[in-house]
Amino acid sequence: MYVAVKGGAAAIESSWRLLAQQRRGDTAVPELSVAQIRSQLTLAVDRVMSEGSLYDPELAALAIKQASGDLMEAIFLLRAYRTTLPRLGYSEPLDTARIALVRRISAAFKEVPGGQLLGPTYDYTQRLLDFALLAEGQDQPAVLDSVGAPEGAIAPPAPVPRINDLLAREGLLETPQPLDAQAPGDLTRDPLMFPADRALRLQALARGDEGWLLAMGYSTQRGYANSHPFAGEIRRGTVSVELVPDELGFAIDIGDLEVTECQMINQFSGSRDVPPQFTQGYGLAFGGAERKTMAMALVDRALRADELGEPRVAPAQDTEFVLSHADNVEASGFVQHLKLPHYVDFQAELELVRKLRQTHVETAQGSANPFNPTQQEAA
C-alpha cells in the first residue's frame, strides 16, 4: 500500500553530502585553495565580483570554490552574502582619469595623451592550446621589469585624461548630465521601476549578466538598432575610492579598486538646436572585464534612444525588456524553479484537458457529418 512520501529532510542532507563530494572531486589530487583561485583564476573572480556586486576577491574566490566553478552559482552566493550588509555610505564618483594603468587602448585615435598600452590581453595570442601548461610546475612566466604602467605612471599615477573629455572640450561629443540635482537611485535598496533613468540603467547593466549584455550589444551591431560604435577608449587599472565621512566633511581615500572602463563613441546626431556631434555609451565593471564593459557600453547607448530622440525599433532599445532580463540571479532562479514540484497545478491542468477532450468528442459525435475531419480522426 502507498504511504505518503516522507523523507524530504533526509534527502536534502544526503544531497549536501553528495554535493561536497562532487566539489572535492578525486581526493588523490590536491585540494584547490581559495588563494590559488584568487590569484590564478582572476578573470573568473572579477566576473563574480562584478555581477555579485561586491568587491571582495577573497570571498568571490571562496564562492567559486564552493560552487565547483559554476560562476552563476558563485555570483548568487556572493549576492546572498552581501544582501544584508549595512550601507555605511556612498563613495565619491571614481575618478578614472587618476588610474594606475594596466592596459589602455583607443581604437579611435592612433596616438592619445597618456599613450596606448597593450597590457595583458588575449587579443593577439593566436588561440593555440599551450600544451606546456599541461606539464605541472613548468608555468613560470618571465617577469617583466615594468609590467603595466608606462614610465612615470607608477604611484602616484599621473592623470591619464579620458578621450571623451578631450572630445567634449571641442564640443564634438555630447556630455549627458544628470536630469536633476537628486542623488542617483540605488537599485539594491529600491525596486527598479520603468521608465528608469540612466544612473539606474547603468547600475542594472553593471551587475547584469555578461552573456545577456554581449548578445544584446551584438544585436545592435547587426542592425537591430542603428548603432555605429567606435571603441573610443578602453582602460583597465587601479583607481582609489574616496568617501566623505559626515564627521570630517572632506574626502578620504578608503582603498583601491581594479576596474575596466569602456567609452564607446557612437554615430553623431544633431537637430535644429544642436549641431551634429558624437554620442556616447558607457561601460564599467570590476577587474579585467573588457568583453563585459564593451557590451555594456553598446547596450547603454542603445537604451538612450528616447533621450536622443531616436525611434525605438529593436529589442536592445527596450529598457524594460533589456533590464528586466539582465540579472542572472533572477533569471537563473526563475528558469530553474521549474524543477520544483508543480503537481497541484499540473493536476488542475490534467482535469481541465480531460474535460475539454471529453467535450470535444461529444461535439464531434453530435454533428454526424461524414465529411467531418474531426470524426475521421477519431475513428
Added chain:
Amino acid sequence: MDQHYNFAFLDERTKKRIRRALLKAVAVPGYQVPFGSREMPFAYGWGTGGVQITASIMGKNDVLKVIDQGSDDTTNAVNIRRFFARTTGVATTSKTREATLIQTRHRIPEVPLTEAQTLVYQVPMPEPLAKLEPRRQETIKMHALSEYGLMHVRLYEDIAQLGAISHAYDYPVMVNERYLMSPSPIPKFDIPKMHMNPALQLFGAGREKRLYAIPPYTPVRSLDFEDHPFEVQHWEHACALCGASESYLDEMIVDDAGSRLFVCSDSDYCEDRRDAGHVGTQQAVTLTPSPQEAA
C-alpha cells in the same frame, strides 16, 4: 538558533521597510506594492518573496508551518522551514490548527483558517495582466484606471475557442471589487477560500519585487460570465487514504499499466482524517480511456 545571523536572517532595517510596504498593501487590498526585495539565500523563484514577508513579520512566539503543494514534507517546504528554525529558533509544526504563521506555495490548507492566523503566499508572477501585456509600465496604468476589459476578452476567447475558461490555476480574481489580482498559482479549487477569510493573507513576489495583501474579511470574486459561471475542480474519486471527497487530490501513477492513486494534496488534513478513523478504499484505480482513445 544560529547566532551568526540576525533573527530571521534579514537585518532589522530591511524588515522594517518590508513591514511598511505590507501596511500599504493591507490598506489597499489587491494593489501590488513595489518593495526593495533582497537577494536571499534561496534562489529567486523558490519562495524569496514569501520568505521575506515571513521573516519580517515573525515574532519569537509564532508557530510556523510551511507547505508546498499542500504538503509539509516536500523538499522546498522542508528547506524553508529548516531555514527559519535555524535563524529564529521558533516552533514549527505541520498542524494547520496549531500554526500562527503559514507560508505556502500553490495551496490553501483545507482546514478553515482563523483570525489568529496569517497565510503567506509565495508568488512567482504577481501581475495578473502579464500574459496579456508584459510591460509593467503599461500594466501599472491599466490597474490605476481599472482597465480590465482585456482580461474579460481573454476569458471570452477561451470560451469561444475551447468551450471553457482555460485557467485551471492562477485564476484572475477581483479583490474588494477594485483590483484585479493574481491569487498565485493555487488551483481555482482554492479560490473560494480566499473570499471573506478571517485570516490575513499576504503575498510576496521576491524576484518581481512586489507585495500585496487581502486583509481579513475582504471580498474576493473570481471573474466569470452569467452563462459560464466560475466553478471549481471535481474528482470522480475520493482520497484513497482517508476517503475525503471534498479535498483537492494529487494523482499518482503507481504501475506500468498506468493505474492511478488519488490522495489528498493537503497532507495534514489527510492525516487528521485518518487519525479520526476515516478510511479510503486503499486502492489505485484504472482510468477509463476517453471515447476518442477507445475508438
